[in-house]
Amino acid sequence: MNTKIFKLFGFGLMSGIVLTSCSDSFLEDKKSYDYVSPDAYNDYTGALLRVNDIYVRCLPDVNDDIKYWNTSTGSNDNAGKSTEEYSGLSDFVNGTQNPLNVMSGTKVPDLFFGSMNNVRENTYGHIRNINEVIEGISGSTLSDEEKNELLGQCYFFRAWRYYNMVKFYGGVPIVTEVQDPVEGVVNPRNTTKECIDFMLDDLDKAAKMMAESTMNGGAQEYGRVTTGTALALKGRVLLLWASPLFNRDNDQTRWQNAYTQMKAELDSIKACGYGLYTDGDNVNGSTFARVFTQCQNANPEAVFVTLYNNSNIDGDVAKNSRWERSIRPxxxxxxxxxxSAMLVDMFPMADGKRPATANTYTKLDASSYSYDKEYPFMNRDPRFYRTFAFPGFRWAYQGNSTLAEDQPxxxxxxxxxxxxxxxxVWYSSEEDRDKVNGGDEYGADNLLTDVQGVYVRKRSDDLDINSSPLYANFDATNTEKGGGGFAFSAQPxxxxxxxxVLLNLAEAACGAEDMAYAVQLLQQIRARAGYTSENNYGLQANLASDQAACMSAILYERQIEFAYEGKRFDDCRRWLLYDGGQYFSQIDGAPSAWTLTGWGGNTCTWLGFTPLNGQRRENMYFRVNNDHSNGVGGTTYDSDPIADVERCAAVDLREDLTTQLETLKTWYADNLVRKDKKGDGQTSQQVDLYINFLPRYYFLGLPQGALNNMASVDQTIGWEDPHNGGANGTFDPLAE
Structure with a gap:
């Protein structure tokens, strides 16, 4: 296959093209379920095309919310709205009002199976496809070198498919042979331990097989998985197994095993060319911002990456990222x-410490900077300015949106x-102005009712940090395929x-009680963010001696570093951050072994973390204050109550912030006031609702569709089983 085409499409070749665009005769004998003649695998190009098809099905897609085949990628989906990042009670945290069920009511989200009627659209269809390619390549006449290169990629993706099920369900059926979806096939659930061992074995094989072709400093084809990718996912699996979700008694052998293996394999990950992205111009977090715009050349930060292109050709050729369009005003x-205002208010201050008003991590030192919620942009961590956007900040791009008919x-x-x-914003009446649960805002600069509060800026292709935008086909007049100037973006x-990789290792080191090494890894992350050794990179002094404080600092760092990247929900579940794990005994049928005995019986208390259950997330707006027409205006773009007030210069992140932020603060004081508006829901009687993640949600129940079509599969304890008239499930995710 032409390498240049492969890179252009960014793995975007849909299987229809993969199997029909080539004229080679060995592809003519394809049958149902993507079957091709075994002879196809005897040709390297044919075998590679089948491996490429696995990429198409299994790579994460930034354009899709969390679902059975796709991990969360940072959007305001069910996962994102179950964390501090977004408001709005998701299916997972709306437990009091709409508890999830399998057979009736609000159905449990399907993160396991997918559609039974299309083998391409269910998880085990994907696994079947991988197994078929493994069998085909293993039995081919390819050289051992070619086999290893290709099979290593297959074993990685099979482990990736299983990882995304096991983290939600525990043990699932392990299938290693090609099975057609016919009556009589029986695949009972394996134990979680068996699944963990299976994934680790696949990833070890993948790492070993790909070593010769990928442990060469990064010369491999950018975008393909490598030995380093396999070992990085292996670290995730080891960490999952050691975490409180699966390790209720804090078994130290799991932590030590994870730490020993991850530390020993770090050099192999580096040998594949991976490392922290750095450049010589880190101004106000600009290096951190550039991490997400590196596309043309191999990005050392990208251990497991999905590539896109900026083609606007109809059909399967275009594979565009819609993230930029989704976050731009x-x-x-x-x-x-x-x-959400919750995350804005808890982000670190400029000295790297938590705001004194943010009591989420009570074992971490409070900042010496005072925090005024009216001016949340003052004196913050450099990453803050690359994660959020407020009124009065520069956010450059390349294109003219006024050409669009709806934007003149x-x-x-x-x-x-x-x-x-x-x-x-302003309001059309004083009544709306004073409401916290209703009333339309009207945003300045023609944003009107399409205005957002504090914008998510994270992962933006900002013109000021990337002078060659990845949305090369900016066209505000184009309405095809979603239209908009950022619709055709190649942002990976x-x-x-x-x-x-570093923070996973830091967590394992802390769990194994080598906090000094964990602190060294935290320092590397903080150094890239812009901190220096002068204040210990913003880290408090006792982290190397206090395990709970060290683990709390690691989780806080993960929350900040990976904000809006789809990682927080997994961390909240792994560490039982909704309730500390103290209520497992309330689950119907829960064995005594489910009781948390490690970490003092409550991870939140041990960490000094305020449980998420019982809290609310609101949205933060800045409205025209009452000195200007009482904060009231009209409903059109030219009815801004402070249209005649001269604006200060917008904050330019390319320049020193000290004076700029003080100037903006003064302008806010004269013209704006913060308004927190309802984010999470209310009852019909306007009574506030609060986060309520039920204990049984830590392990999800299998959806009814999967159970109906997989009669040999047992339901999870705590969830109703359609096979047994709705009786409680019997599968124990913690049983070994």
């Missing part, structure tokens, strides 16, 4: 995502190159970054 042809009143800001976000998505 409506007056730039985007839509925008609202960050939007300011051009020099074709986007000098774009400033002014998303302050990184499922595993090297920063995660």
């Amino acid at each position: 409506a007056n730039t042809s985007g839509s925008g995502k609202t960050a 009143n939007s300011p051009s800001y020099n074709n986007g190159q000098d774009y400033e976000l002014w998303n302050y 998505y990184m499922e595993i970054r090297y920063a995660e």
